[in-house]
Amino acid sequence: MKNTKLIALLPDLASFILIVDEGSFTAAAKTLNVTPSALSKLVTRLETSLSVKLFERTTRKLIITRSGQQVYDQALVMVNAAQRAVELSTTDHQEMSGALTVAAPEAFLNSVLQPHVVPFLQKYPEIQLKLRVADGEIDLIRDGIDVAFKLTDKPDENLVLKEVSKTNLVLCASPAYIDKNGMPTHPTDLNHHDCLYLAETNTDHIWDFFKDDEYHSIAVSGRYAVNHSQMRLTGVKNALGIGIFHDFVVADALANEEVIPILADWTLKSNYHGAIAMQYPQTKYMPARLRGFIDYMALQLGANE
Structure with a gap:
């Protein structure tokens, strides 16, 4: 697919993601301030361009197909990357404000991280924090996660690592x-x-x-x-x-x-012992809220610089 064709598809892919997330043409159309029929035509156009069927349409439910799920996963990576690009040019890149998504294993989140969450939010009232329980393998870019806590002796070599403690x-x-x-x-x-x-x-x-x-x-x-x-x-x-x-x-x-x-x-x-570490994508332009979270939790959890 040529770049010009890909660029033309980007708005449709972004709308497609919203349709999947909202669960219906009607709900997505309300968010975008367009008609449901306009979104239906958009999906038809996208299906023709990609040569795949994205939805199974019934009178009661909109069901994403297997191919549609694959398109959604890849499109989500692009949208999340675009969101990060937008953040680079906004003032909240230098300020302790904006949305932050953090993933952590259930046991660690409940026993260790939880006591520090409320004080962090009280200290930085302009930050919106989303916590996700993630006990298995995750893809930070695909899943839109800014930083993940991992309990392992085999960290992801493609991510920056900040070790904060050990666990046995x-x-x-x-x-x-x-x-x-x-x-x-x-x-x-x-x-x-x-x-x-x-x-x-x-x-x-x-x-x-x-x-x-x-x-x-x-x-x-x-x-x-x-x-x-x-x-x-x-x-x-x-x-x-x-x-x-x-x-x-x-x-x-x-x-x-x-x-x-x-x-x-x-x-x-086992696979779940060793370092307690924060891992996040390598970037030259780290948002202040992410740096603030990493530094705050490293201090609270007793990290050695």
Whole structure:
């Protein structure tokens, strides 16, 4: 497709995104101050230009097709990039104001980040903050995210990294469970215990243990698996089995002796341990609100410069 044709399609693609986001021609037309029939003709024109069908139209519902979803995803990248370009020329690029979208894993957001959100917004009343729970892989550009918190020892090499802390994984169980089932003294003992795990991927039930030169990969099992840390912790507290958690999730429960550590002399590794880091796209012109957020959270979370 020639550049001139692409440029001509950009307004139609932007309108197409709005139609998908609003869920109907009528709602999108109201936002754009045009008629629904005008948007219907626009979509027909776009379908002809792209040689794909974007929507399945029924009398009650507008359903995006698989090809339409692919077009939407790519168009959204362009619109988000255009939004960033606009921001470069506005005064809020130098001021602590405007919209900021931040993604973070659920457990970290709930246990660590949450106490700092309200003070940040109180300090910078002109910033509009959007927080998104993101436990899996995300694309910052495609998803319109300014900065993401990640818990990993394998950060994205294509993004700038600002490490703020470290996190380790802790294996624990309730005293009642241990009294009934015995205390594991070696990772292989877990083969005879009920274990609670995430169940997000096919490998979440495989726990890797390291001590000196010894290594064991254990495929655990149990009656209860849930990818919500607080629900999993509630299950462990109620003697449903042995669970794996980030240290910041179980800190209070360990201090109150609601749970006790298991195999504490072993190091437990997974995809979700290592550095607690903020990652964001490389840019020469960082908006003041983004720099302010990064610096504020780095200070609050104890970053080492």
